[in-house]
Amino acid sequence: MKKVVKFGGSSLASAGQFKKVGDIIRADESRRYVVPSAPGKRFSADTKVTDMLYDCYRTAVAGKDFSQKLKNIKDRYQEIIDGLALTLSLDGEFATIEEQFRQGAGEDYAASRGEYLNGIVMAAYLGYTYIDAAEVIFFDEAGNFLAEKTDQILSKRLEKEEHAVIPGFYGSRPDGSVKTFSRGGSDITGSIVAKAVHADVYENWTDVSGFLVTDPRIVENPEVISTITYRELRELSYMGATVLHEDCIFPLRKEGIPIHVLNTNAPQDPGTLIVESTCSKPRFTITGIAGKKGFAAVTIEKSMMNSEVGFGRKVLQVFEENNISFEHVPSGIDTMTVFVHQQEFEEKEQRVIAGLHRAVQPDSIDLESDLALVAIVGRGMRRTRGTAGRIFSALAHAHVNVKMIDQGSSELNIIVGVENRDFEVAIRAIYDIFVNAQL
Numbered sequence: 533m534k535k536v537v538k539f540g541g542s543s544l545a546s547a548g549q550f551k552k553v554g555d556i557i558r559a560d561e562s563r564r565y566v567v568p569s570a571p572g573k574r575f576s577a578d579t580k581v582t583d584m585l586y587d588c589y590r591t592a593v594a595g596k597d598f599s600q601k602l603k604n605i606k607d608r609y610q611e612i613i614d615g616l617a618l619t620l621s622l623d624g625e626f627a628t629i630e631e632q633f634r635q636g637a638g639e640d641y642a643a644s645r646g647e648y649l650n651g652i653v654m655a656a657y658l659g660y661t662y663i664d665a666a667e668v669i670f671f672d673e674a675g676n677f678l679a680e681k682t683d684q685i686l687s688k689r690l691e692k693e694e695h696a697v698i699p700g701f702y703g704s705r706p707d708g709s710v711k712t713f714s715r716g717g718s719d720i721t722g723s724i725v726a727k728a729v730h731a732d733v734y735e736n737w738t739d740v741s742g743f744l745v746t747d748p749r750i751v752e753n754p755e756v757i758s759t760i761t762y763r764e765l766r767e768l769s770y771m772g773a774t775v776l777h778e779d780c781i782f783p784l785r786k787e788g789i790p791i792h793v794l795n796t797n798a799p800q801d802p803g804t805l806i807v808e809s810t811c812s813k814p815r816f817t818i819t820g821i822a823g824k825k826g827f828a829a830v831t832i833e834k835s836m837m838n839s840e841v842g843f844g845r846k847v848l849q850v851f852e853e854n855n856i857s858f859e860h861v862p863s864g865i866d867t868m869t870v871f872v873h874q875q876e877f878e879e880k881e882q883r884v885i886a887g888l889h890r891a892v893q894p895d896s897i898d899l900e901s902d903l904a905l906v907a908i909v910g911r912g913m914r915r916t917r918g919t920a921g922r923i924f925s926a927l928a929h930a931h932v933n934v935k936m937i938d939q940g941s942s943e944l945n946i947i948v949g950v951e952n953r954d955f956e957v958a959i960r961a962i963y964d965i966f967v968n969a970q971l
């Protein structure tokens with residue numbers, strides 16, 4: 533059994549957190565490859581080391597004195613090193629960083645030092661080999677991740693190592709310069725390492741006990757999802773649920789390696805297992821509920837629209853020409869509605885309306901703003917009769933007016949459009965009927 537374990541910033545924010553992580557790793561000898569993030573927040577008003585680095589580097593680039601800002605960063609690491617009673621000095625590393633900052637080594641270089649240094653501390657603490665991610669994770673000149681080259685070199689390198697620490701978030705370009713993934717990208721490094729060593733499982737340790745059925749800011753103490761498929765996760769993440777970086781799914785999906793999301797502060801909790809497919813029945817008919825506010829609906833009405841070949845294409849082309857992506861397109865016999873992001877649409881509104889008039893000569897165009905979309909996602913819905921009925925009766929009881937309904941053809945999700953002000957009420961009502969009523 534081989535496991536890759538990734539620890540997020542809050543799991544490594546202090547010496548106390550490092551000790552918890554050490555206990556977790558030592559408790560299971562299959563936890564052989566460790567991917568750390570940079571130290572995160574110790575308390576809610578704290579600043580992540582990554583943000584301190586960006587800030588410090590900007591000060592350096594502006595030609596201002598950045599010594600105090602760099603010292604504050606060094607102090608964060610020193611506090612961890614002292615708390616772990618390690619005899620490790622980062623003086624040399626910080627001298628190099630200072631020099632590189634002066635020479636304008638770039639924002640990516642600056643940000644990556646958070647993980648780079650934390651990896652050094654982690655390797656010293658665990659007694660594992662340290663591998664600089666710049667030597668094993670590769671990007672092209674344009675900054676695109678090179679999956680194949682990375683997989684080849686990384687897997688060869690790790691074959692020789694029984695245990696290793698590989699810092700998350702960055703790699704290098706052909707000229708040796710550092711390139712980072714987007715924010716939260718240590719999750720992606722963890723996936724890449726898991727693929728390279730053909731891990732049995734990729735454990736992603738964070739500060740929550742897995743994915744919640746819905747947003748805890750809307751429903752108090754929601755249940756944890758025990759097993760979720762990659763597809764369900766994608767639907768939920770797209771609609772706003774965030775725990776993992778979206779892109780970390782791709783390297784693993786093809787390999788069928790599950791991701792286990794676990795809580796460093798409550799390692800006994802079962803967490804959430806993310807899998808390619810499963811026979812395990814979801815605990816509730818639905819797996820999760822997520823949603824987003826801030827949509828607008830453009831309804832185009834024209835008699836006999838249904839028999840006019842090319843009508844839909846012409847309508848959507850107007851949106852395309854204005855560089856607006858659409859979310860949903862429910863249609864009737866004489867009407868077609870296009871759901872768009874309100875913010876994106878607002879500034880181009882009049883141009884779109886004029887474009888629609890020119891393109892399809894509609895009888896009327898009606899605009900409605902301040903709408904929200906709620907996605908009810910679940911692999912169990914396909915097998916269960918009456919799911920849609922239950923959703924709509926719950927919404928009716930909660931006095932929520934449903935503006936739009938869209939069931940994806942995969943039967944994996946049902947999306948309902950409601951007014952922004954009904955958003956929270958709608959989510960609570962759906963949660964009640966599927967989860968509270970089934971507990």
Ligand code: ASP
Nearest residue numbers: 569570582715716717718
């Ligand atoms: N430290 C980086 C960030 O704050 C990457 C990560 O934590 O995954 O975005």
